[in-house]
Amino acid sequence: MTPPRDPGAPEDGDAARTPVLADVAERAGVSQQTVSRVVNGSPAVARRTRERVEQAIKELGYRPNAAARALVTRRSRRIGVVAASSALHGPAMTLLGVQEAAREAGYSVAVVMVRDLKPASVDEALTELRDQAVDGAVAIVPEDASQAAVAAAEATFPCVLAPGLDGAGVADAYWGEVAAAREVTAHLLQLGHETVHHLAGPPDWAESRSRATGWRTALVEAGRRVPPPVRGDWTAASGYLGGQRLLAAGASAVFVANDHMAIGVVRAVVDGGLCVPGDVSVVGFDDVPEAAYLNPPLTTVHQDFAQIGRRCVHLLLGRLTDRVVDVGGLNPRLVVRASTAAPPSSPPRTGPSVAAGEVPPQVRTPSSA
């Protein structure tokens, strides 16, 4: 396309060609190296020279070529993200946080969305990212087998897993959810429900397990019967189905593992001719933006997903530069709205009749237990 340039003849009146370092150098009357130094903010350039070069850069509209730079420096200042191609609120928000944090740090982001969470798909995505020469990757793949795949890739390629932080760190996210789920359940018990049913997420998601664990713990602590949990797949449709089964089981209080399924549960209750919260109390998890405006407004647990994304990026960047970074903590918190109330027959008990009774009726503060 472009006619071959004669490297000998220092042409200059050439037609519009995107300018390169050499063009700037020529215009400013300095060497390429000096221009490079200016572009990269090296201090070893005299004030006057720097100004001249900057002027030339501006006049020519020069922009450094990322490929050439990546080729020689072996770093691209780009990080990759592998995310499940779902419309789930949590992952989507996390991705957003990743974007923001990366941008702030001067990194760009390459995203690969995977259709499913099979280890093979995740592996492939990671490989693609590696081929694209990203410096590291964040994996938003909240399913066990795929997390294992990421952990394996770790050995040869810096990557961090969705909730951020390994070992103690992931535990921090996990136990935060457990505590919140426990608080939800205690809240329901506090209202006078004899027990609380649970509509869980898919079994191989850590989020399913943490929420179920918190629920179970609260029930056991209170010495209540633990009804068998029903499973959904995070969608409203599965929530509807699960809701019907829960209704058949005579549930008066249901803790649903996410808001979307909770919407389905509410619908099932209403279709069953009952009321929320009059006959059945429903609590969700995640606090989607619409939760406060649903009918009824949904009691749920607020999570800052974007913060999770940010934290992952900081962690990754810290690892890339061998710096230890201080990543902010997460704390999911119960938000009580109008989808929970005392059960139909028995009035709400007053006083600390519930074992986990340290949770006040209207909890809005960060969980602590």
Add this chain to the structure above:
Amino acid sequence: MTPPRDPGAPEDGDAARTPVLADVAERAGVSQQTVSRVVNGSPAVARRTRERVEQAIKELGYRPNAAARALVTRRSRRIGVVAASSALHGPAMTLLGVQEAAREAGYSVAVVMVRDLKPASVDEALTELRDQAVDGAVAIVPEDASQAAVAAAEATFPCVLAPGLDGAGVADAYWGEVAAAREVTAHLLQLGHETVHHLAGPPDWAESRSRATGWRTALVEAGRRVPPPVRGDWTAASGYLGGQRLLAAGASAVFVANDHMAIGVVRAVVDGGLCVPGDVSVVGFDDVPEAAYLNPPLTTVHQDFAQIGRRCVHLLLGRLTDRVVDVGGLNPRLVVRASTAAPPSSPPRTGPSVAAGEVPPQVRTPSSA
């Protein structure tokens, strides 16, 4: 980090270093060029040679270096996306479609999210993408001023705008929405409402205008009063506020420009002590996945946003390769659920009493008008 290699001595027992073309060539006993040809699927390689090279590639675990390749070919096989960093259903799904289509075509995707839709932000994002040497970009920025910014960038950088297709193409998306909005309004009129109120989106979004236009058209066609539209910002919160104002205006039927706001409107109606659809009918737009499970299930317009994303990619890729591509059409369609009914006082009229009466009471088919 890596010790400098002596180019003279053809070392081979070197410690783990990511293999390059030369390593493969040496191992297979051919020239780099031949390896390059194999990697790029050139037909000008003998079967036996190809096999030998492929074997060497596999043994060494060779992967081409994208930066080097981009440097010399001047194309990166990457496309950029600039998207608003919002949690809106539509844009998020569109992004997903972009991802999928790009991947299928062997392109990778760099995403830049912008915090706001100001032209400057979009310009900056586009510049960043250009610096990253993407071959082209898809802009999911559904706001007028920012679209103008994209159009300006067009001149020097291939990019396509969110709904996909310019001129006639954008018009196709636009008029599809108009038709759907018209159908919604006709549906409401058909049920016996005297007129239909409208809760619109922000004024500088094409989506706001198309939906408002369809609504107004239907009203005018039917010879009805056109009440002043109320404006929201797509959020449920703004829907709630708008709903209160509409209630005060005595609306019995409201066409809301998106589902999230519709959720807020329903809440406002209920908080006002009225029923949906008993007292007020509400229709949304977009058909978010939960729409069918809301309380009441929301009558809305289904849109295939992922298809929009796919279409943009095909269009962009077509432009990059000077090929004309056949991109699929969009057709939003009305989905009648339980949030619409006859107004409280007057029973639904039967027969073609409405001017735009060609729309049957229960419409589920693609809009045609």
Add this chain to the structure above:
DNA sequence: CGGCGGGCTGCTAACGCTAACAATGGCTCA
């Protein structure tokens, strides 16, 4: 007045790959 250290700048050689052309060898056809 010679030498020396710093601040600043320039030269050269990669980085890993592909485009363009050159070279080789076997085969066909006259």
Add this chain to the structure above:
DNA sequence: TGAGCCATTGTTAGCGTTAGCAGCCCGCCG
């Protein structure tokens, strides 16, 4: 049998940038 052609392979020259070192000029010290 030799010219010519095709299929296959190799050689050379960059792509635009940065690393590493060499060089220059100046002021300062002895």
